[in-house]
Amino acid sequence: MKGTNLGEFQELVLLTIGTLYPEAYGVGIKEEIHARTGRKVTLSTVHAALNRMEKKGLIKSELGEATSIRGGKRKRYFTITAYGIKMLSEAKMQREALWDSIPDIVFQVNYG
Amino acid sequence: MKQRFKNHTPPRLPQRLLRWYCKPELAEDIEGDIHEDYNKRYNRSGRRTARFYYWIDVIRFFRPFAIKNIFKTRVNNTMFRINTLIAFRNLKKNPGYSLTNIFGLSVALAVSLLAITLLYELHSFDAFHEHEQEIYRVQTNVKYDNYPLRTEASTTLALLNYLENDFPEIEKVAAFRFGVDDKVKANEKSLRLSGLMANQATLSVFSFPMLAGSREALSEPNSVVLTESAASKLFDKTDVLGELIEIGSEPYKVTGLIEDVPRKSHIQFEMLVSLSSLDEYTEGGSPLSNWNDRFQSYIYIQTGDHEPIQRINEVLGEMGSEHYSNPQMALKFSLEPLGNIATGGVDNNPIGFVFPTTKLRFVEWLAAIVVILACFNYTNLTLAKSFGRTKEVGTRKAIGAKTGQLLGQFTFESVIVSLLSLSLAFLIFYLSKDAFLTLIPTRNLLTLELSWQIVVMALALTITLGIVSALFPAFVLSRLKAIEVMTENHSNRLLKRQNLRKVLLTIQVGVAILFINGAYIIHAQYEFIQAHDLGYNTDDIYNLNLQGNSFETFRAEFSSIPGIDQISQSEFVTNSGSAAAYYGYYDNPADSTYIFSLDVNPAYLGLHEYRLLAGTGFDDPDASGKSVVVNREFLEQFGLESPQQAIGEAIHFHNEIYFIQGVVENFHYERLSYEIKPFAFRLIGHDSGFANIKAEPSGTIDIMDRLKTKWETLYPDQEFQAIPYYQLLERSNRGLLNLSQIIRSITLLSLIISLLGILGLVAYDARARLKEITIRKVLGAELKHLVFKLSKSYLLVFLLAAALAIPLTAWNFDEYILQRYSYHINLGISQLGLGALILFLFLAITISYQVRSVSRKAPLSALRNQ
Numbered sequence: 001m002k003g004t005n006l007g008e009f010q011e012l013v014l015l016t017i018g019t020l021y022p023e024a025y026g027v028g029i030k031e032e033i034h035a036r037t038g039r040k041v042t043l044s045t046v047h048a049a050l051n052r053m054e055k056k057g058l059i060k061s062e063l064g065e066a067t068s069i070r071g072g073k074r075k076r077y078f079t080i081t082a083y084g085i086k087m088l089s090e091a092k093m094q095r096e097a098l099w100d101s102i103p104d105i106v107f108q109v110n111y112g
Numbered sequence: 113m114k115q116r117f118k119n120h121t122p123p124r125l126p127q128r129l130l131r132w133y134c135k136p137e138l139a140e141d142i143e144g145d146i147h148e149d150y151n152k153r154y155n156r157s158g159r160r161t162a163r164f165y166y167w168i169d170v171i172r173f174f175r176p177f178a179i180k181n182i183f184k185t186r187v188n189n190t191m192f193r194i195n196t197l198i199a200f201r202n203l204k205k206n207p208g209y210s211l212t213n214i215f216g217l218s219v220a221l222a223v224s225l226l227a228i229t230l231l232y233e234l235h236s237f238d239a240f241h242e243h244e245q246e247i248y249r250v251q252t253n254v255k256y257d258n259y260p261l262r263t264e265a266s267t268t269l270a271l272l273n274y275l276e277n278d279f280p281e282i283e284k285v286a287a288f289r290f291g292v293d294d295k296v297k298a299n300e301k302s303l304r305l306s307g308l309m310a311n312q313a314t315l316s317v318f319s320f321p322m323l324a325g326s327r328e329a330l331s332e333p334n335s336v337v338l339t340e341s342a343a344s345k346l347f348d349k350t351d352v353l354g355e356l357i358e359i360g361s362e363p364y365k366v367t368g369l370i371e372d373v374p375r376k377s378h379i380q381f382e383m384l385v386s387l388s389s390l391d392e393y394t395e396g397g398s399p400l401s402n403w404n405d406r407f408q409s410y411i412y413i414q415t416g417d418h419e420p421i422q423r424i425n426e427v428l429g430e431m432g433s434e435h436y437s438n439p440q441m442a443l444k445f446s447l448e449p450l451g452n453i454a455t456g457g458v459d460n461n462p463i464g465f466v467f468p469t470t471k472l473r474f475v476e477w478l479a480a481i482v483v484i485l486a487c488f489n490y491t492n493l494t495l496a497k498s499f500g501r502t503k504e505v506g507t508r509k510a511i512g513a514k515t516g517q518l519l520g521q522f523t524f525e526s527v528i529v530s531l532l533s534l535s536l537a538f539l540i541f542y543l544s545k546d547a548f549l550t551l552i553p554t555r556n557l558l559t560l561e562l563s564w565q566i567v568v569m570a571l572a573l574t575i576t577l578g579i580v581s582a583l584f585p586a587f588v589l590s591r592l593k594a595i596e597v598m599t600e601n602h603s604n605r606l607l608k609r610q611n612l613r614k615v616l617l618t619i620q621v622g623v624a625i626l627f628i629n630g631a632y633i634i635h636a637q638y639e640f641i642q643a644h645d646l647g648y649n650t651d652d653i654y655n656l657n658l659q660g661n662s663f664e665t666f667r668a669e670f671s672s673i674p675g676i677d678q679i680s681q682s683e684f685v686t687n688s689g690s691a692a693a694y695y696g697y698y699d700n701p702a703d704s705t706y707i708f709s710l711d712v713n714p715a716y717l718g719l720h721e722y723r724l725l726a727g728t729g730f731d732d733p734d735a736s737g738k739s740v741v742v743n744r745e746f747l748e749q750f751g752l753e754s755p756q757q758a759i760g761e762a763i764h765f766h767n768e769i770y771f772i773q774g775v776v777e778n779f780h781y782e783r784l785s786y787e788i789k790p791f792a793f794r795l796i797g798h799d800s801g802f803a804n805i806k807a808e809p810s811g812t813i814d815i816m817d818r819l820k821t822k823w824e825t826l827y828p829d830q831e832f833q834a835i836p837y838y839q840l841l842e843r844s845n846r847g848l849l850n851l852s853q854i855i856r857s858i859t860l861l862s863l864i865i866s867l868l869g870i871l872g873l874v875a876y877d878a879r880a881r882l883k884e885i886t887i888r889k890v891l892g893a894e895l896k897h898l899v900f901k902l903s904k905s906y907l908l909v910f911l912l913a914a915a916l917a918i919p920l921t922a923w924n925f926d927e928y929i930l931q932r933y934s935y936h937i938n939l940g941i942s943q944l945g946l947g948a949l950i951l952f953l954f955l956a957i958t959i960s961y962q963v964r965s966v967s968r969k970a971p972l973s974a975l976r977n978q
Contacts, residue, residue, distance in 0.1 A: 026145035027152075043145055044172040051138070051177045063141075068119040069151050073144025 058084035220486030221537035227479035237454030268406035293360030325368030337368035518590035526582030621913035628947030647779025650837035680715035696765035698750035726755030727774030739773035
């Protein structure tokens, strides 16, 4: 399964798409990430990730309505595919498994 | 929520940029997102910020995922590949033709590479000086009598004071002066270093990189600044500040050390001596105030930050008439920017390197002509070859190729040919570089290194050449109509469009004739000059620089060497570029003019076999320090009737009265480019100048070796400086010899290009008319008829070319080249006819050969495929 693992940023974008369902599009995702994590990401980074994940089949997209604020250009709405859901939950399970295997003592040690 | 935002128009330029590079399937979405962000920013932070971020966003999206494949989508990739394939197949199909083309173009490109490299190198001279843009040289423009205006790089140091004090525009003034003794001693070591005197400001005006000492190092008298390699030669180390050295016999203190003078500097030296040392060892008037001392000093001014120099030029222009009262001489000073000096036209009294402008223009012109010839050649051959490709074009058109695509294909082929040629051109360039360097004045400073800028220029030139020379053939071919091509008559129709071919061929043949004639004429002129009777005999004579040693001692010692016949003494050597001239007149002071002169001892005239027309020469016991021997021109200039009548007449010369002791036939005391003027020999009265040693005409004995051995035993400290007269004459005609060699090599190159072109053309013509020739043969035509038939159009071209080229050669050489030589050959039928003859023979042989080889084919096999 080498190479199919989600990158950290991709996972973040994927989760955001889920959050915004069904109206996840470029600027919206960017702003949501900023609002929730405080990370300033650029539009092109978001698009690059979206493009890559769409090629991998994690998300799919369709064109929506045109608005004047976008200069008459249509939005592209993204939704997570079944494969995307699977990858997300796999990632989540991996994390949880890791969390679970950390001995309790680790959390009790005072590092100061 | 959306209604809160008003739509604003984003900047157009980045928008267009985005639309250009972005993948079409992503474009709408991305542009919309950027636009939306833009509008939000606009309302939040204002127009400027929003526009700025629009730019940033567009630039940020320039990432692999969003960029469409510009090259692949625009120019169809498959087509590009196929075009390349076709181009190479075509090259392979006709190897002879391709080689001709590639060779011709690469020769032309190699010549232009040489020219470009030379130009580039010359223009980068002196650019390392920090104030390059603000430095100007003061030069002197002199107009004597009716001689042409002469601009000298040197000037007088008397200007220094004015320049330093009277001009607010001038920041600093640097001055150089020749005359530093080259014998340098330090730590028991003695060697020769080339030095210049320089004033205090020199090191701050010019940015020669300092290694030690300050830029004020030349302020004290008897200070010297050494270059790194001079220091290590003298001391074997470079930590030399404060050391004492002896220059001539004066002590000097080393006050500075600079890096070796960069190769690209027109001023070259190994040491700089402070100009303030000058006062202490010059006799007579100080050069700092003597306006007539203007042949050894050089002044450079540095203006304040790009100040205009107009006013300085005006004031300097008037200064001449204030300080020079000679009515026959008008003198002006003027400024020349530092950047122009290396390529400038001022090669009188240069301080160092200068590449004469006329020679530079000459190289440029030759390169341009060769390039144009090669282009013509390509166009011509391609046009000729287009016969063979009409079917290809027709087929392509029939299956839907557009004119533009065909145009592209043919241009592309041509560019490939020229790029192949360029690689060969680099090879030729490297092989011929050294030979070229020996033909131009380089002073070992020019190396013709390639740099990336030159490679870029060469690439641009090559591609342009490829496109230009393909333009016409490509146009003709791509405009063919499919139906025209597929019907029988196409080649006739195509032929009609080939008038240009004839025009180009005429020019090629004409230029070839011009070049052959030119090379022959210049060579003949060189031979003429070498063989020209100078009016005196130079055979077996060796000139030796006495370097101030006593002539009588020298003669006593050297006469005993076996093989030596006679020895005489002269102030300098005739025909070596040295000359002296003073004002003088016969009986009327109003006739005053320059009389050239040479001081000699009594044996001189006899030894050189001057032809005495009257009188006795200096051998007469009556001859005294007041005697002169004049030439025939002298009599003519001053209206003396006959040589006999002139003997004993008094003349005024060099502010004294002399009596004519003898008259000699006119002779050439200068190169043959100079006209003979009045001349007077005087008796030499001091121990300087040269010994003229006449050897017995035995031929086999090496006199030079014997002279050298003797010199070294007599004067062990002084360098042996002698040269056989014939070598000196060769050297003084060097310029013409070089011109002759350059023209000869260019002639050869352009001739090869043209001849190969004609060869290719005739071959194609014969092939294209294969059917006609075969049918004529079958019907009983003889070879000579066939040859004549095919030659007809070429004969016309040849006659036209000859009719244009011959008068052009005559005019060109008479007007511009031979007129520079007061004594020159007259153009005759052989000089003017040679080129035409060679071309005619070549055409005749080529055509007969081609027709023969075509008509030898068995008629059946020749006609089967037609």
